[in-house]
Structure formats: C-alpha cells, structure tokens
Amino acid sequence: PELTAPGSQDQLDANTREVLNDGTLYFPYVGRIRAAGRTVGEVREQLRMGLSPQYTEVKVDVKVLRYNSQRILLSGSFKVPGPQPVTNIPLSLVQAVSVAGVDLTDANLAGLTLRRDGRDYLIDIDALNRKDSKLSRIFLKDGDYLHLNSNSRNKIYVLGEVRNPQVISFGTTRLTLLEALGNSGGLSPDSADGNAVYVIRGAENFAAATSTVYHLNAKKPTAYLLAGQFELKAQDVVFVGPADITRWSRFISQLLGSASVVQTGAAFRN
Missing domain, CATH: 3.30.1950.10 (wza like domain)
Structure with missing residues (x-):
C-alpha cells in the first residue's frame, strides 16, 4: 500500500x-x-x-500502488502472452484478451480455454461481436489461466478439379463449403464435374472410425445455397471430381504419352 x-x-x-x-x-x-x-x-x-x-x-x-500477489496468466497465440495483474478494478475476459492482443495469423478464435479452480472451460471469442454474446459478462479472478490454441489443426483440404487446390487454415468457428470452394477459386470450368462435389469427414483416422462422405450436386440451382449452409469441420477433405471428358483425356494421355487429345480424337474419327 x-x-x-x-x-x-x-x-x-x-x-x-x-x-x-x-x-x-x-x-x-x-x-x-x-x-x-x-x-x-x-x-x-x-x-x-x-x-x-x-x-x-x-x-x-x-x-494500493501495485498488485503483485494477484494475477492471471495468458499463453498461446497472443501477441503479448504472460501475466496480467488483478486489481481492485474488475478485469473482464474481453479486457484481458484485448490487452494481450490476438495473433490472427495463428490463433484459433474458437479455441480459448479458461482454466479456473481445476476446471477447463472452452470459450469461443469469435462470438464476441454476435448479438447474443455473453463474453463481456465474464470477469477473471486471481489464479485464472487463459490459453489460446493455435489454428494449426484447423485445416480444410480442397482437392481435385478446382482452380486452386489448397490447404485452408481457419481460425474462426465457422467455415462453410461455399467459402472453401470460393477461396479455392471455384470449380474448374474446363475439367470439373459439378455433380461430383464431395466432403469427406474423418479421413485423417480411417483405422479408428468410419468416415462420412457428403455429396453435393453443384449443377442444381439450390446447390450454392446449401453449400453456404454446410459448415465444415477441421480436417475435412473437399474433393471435386473430374468430368467424363476429363477422365477420357487423361486416360488417352496415359496411353499415348505426349499425343494430344485433339489428334487422338481426329484419328478415331478417321
């Protein structure tokens, strides 16, 4: 004092x-x-x-000039991890996270863990700006521990006949199939089969559990509405199959090496 x-x-x-x-x-x-x-x-x-x-x-x-005995601790994907003092002014969860700063390039915003009195509580700080969010009502006390997980496990694999096949890391709660396809440039107009869009869930652990495969017919007018409502989960695989002509072209290319599809087609017609 x-x-x-x-x-x-x-x-x-x-x-x-x-x-x-x-x-x-x-x-x-x-x-x-x-x-x-x-x-x-x-x-x-x-x-x-x-x-x-x-x-x-x-x-x-x-x-009280300084509070040295009461503090909370933050670790993980914060810009400034470490201890923060608990004073006579109530410290909210939102204030503590704001002071520490979130590393948006690495953080999983849906993966904040609050450890209090030996119990862990999973908190979605991505929901902070939602209308019904109650995060501003959470106040911290001496001994609380906050850990913000990395998004290194939050990956979606987009493969097959899209313009830009890639691995998408996401740090938010919600990533839809439509967003994943959009981030990958959409279906390839020259080679994709719109009736062959699949989401494979559980592919990372075939031995332990049965995988689930979801099918989307992107040729239907309502397909993109459904894709915008379908939420992906970490480790999902999005696969877009090739059109029939693409399969035929690849088959011929494998048989004839460098021969072009156009030349092969002409030879068959003659």
Whole structure:
C-alpha cells in the first residue's frame, strides 16, 4: 500500500510500504500490522488509530500502488502472452484478451480455454461481436489461466478439379463449403464435374472410425445455397471430381504419352 502525501516522487517512494510474504507491513510509530486479507479502509483505520497517540486529528490516505500477489496468466497465440495483474478494478475476459492482443495469423478464435479452480472451460471469442454474446459478462479472478490454441489443426483440404487446390487454415468457428470452394477459386470450368462435389469427414483416422462422405450436386440451382449452409469441420477433405471428358483425356494421355487429345480424337474419327 501507499500512504500518500503531497510532494515529490522521492517523498512518494518514502511513504510506500511493501506487504511482506507474511501479509504484514511496517509503519513508523504504529509498528507491524496485518494487511493481507483486509480492505484498504480497514488498514487505513488501524493506521489512524496507531498514529493517534502521537498526533492530533490524524488523517491517513491508503491506496494500493501495485498488485503483485494477484494475477492471471495468458499463453498461446497472443501477441503479448504472460501475466496480467488483478486489481481492485474488475478485469473482464474481453479486457484481458484485448490487452494481450490476438495473433490472427495463428490463433484459433474458437479455441480459448479458461482454466479456473481445476476446471477447463472452452470459450469461443469469435462470438464476441454476435448479438447474443455473453463474453463481456465474464470477469477473471486471481489464479485464472487463459490459453489460446493455435489454428494449426484447423485445416480444410480442397482437392481435385478446382482452380486452386489448397490447404485452408481457419481460425474462426465457422467455415462453410461455399467459402472453401470460393477461396479455392471455384470449380474448374474446363475439367470439373459439378455433380461430383464431395466432403469427406474423418479421413485423417480411417483405422479408428468410419468416415462420412457428403455429396453435393453443384449443377442444381439450390446447390450454392446449401453449400453456404454446410459448415465444415477441421480436417475435412473437399474433393471435386473430374468430368467424363476429363477422365477420357487423361486416360488417352496415359496411353499415348505426349499425343494430344485433339489428334487422338481426329484419328478415331478417321
């Protein structure tokens, strides 16, 4: 605590008293008093009473200069991980995350874990700006631990007849099939079969569980509406199959090596 008095910084430092490991502090003419577990008002009153025999009309002001014993800890995909102090001003989850900053290139926004009193709570900070979000009502206390997971496991594999086959990492709660296809440039107009769009779920662990395959006929007018509502999960594989002419072209290319499809087609017609 700091027993404030007007004056320079040197005078301010001279009036600062550190609470020791045993929870006590020492002040001249009063001696050692217990501060741990007591309010500022209680400490102020004890000091006033202790100084009263030495001074008349004693007025003492006490405030906490630094909170060194109470803190929370943040780790993971934050820009500034590490401890944050818990003060007399309530610290919300949103404030703590804002101070630490989120590394958007690496963070899984749906994977924030709050560990409190031996229990883990999974929190989706991607939901912060949603209308019904209650994250602003979560306040932290001494000993809380926040870990923000990486998005390294949040990958979608887009393969087959798309313009830009790729691995998509996503750090949000929601990624739809339509978004994944859009990020990959869409279906290849020259080689894709719109009736052969598949989502394979569970492909990373064939031995332990049965995979599920979802089929989308992109030739139907409602297909993209459905794709916009279909939410992908981490490790899903999106595969777009080739059209019949593409299969035939590849088959002929394998048989004849460098012979072009056009030349082969002409030879068959003759």
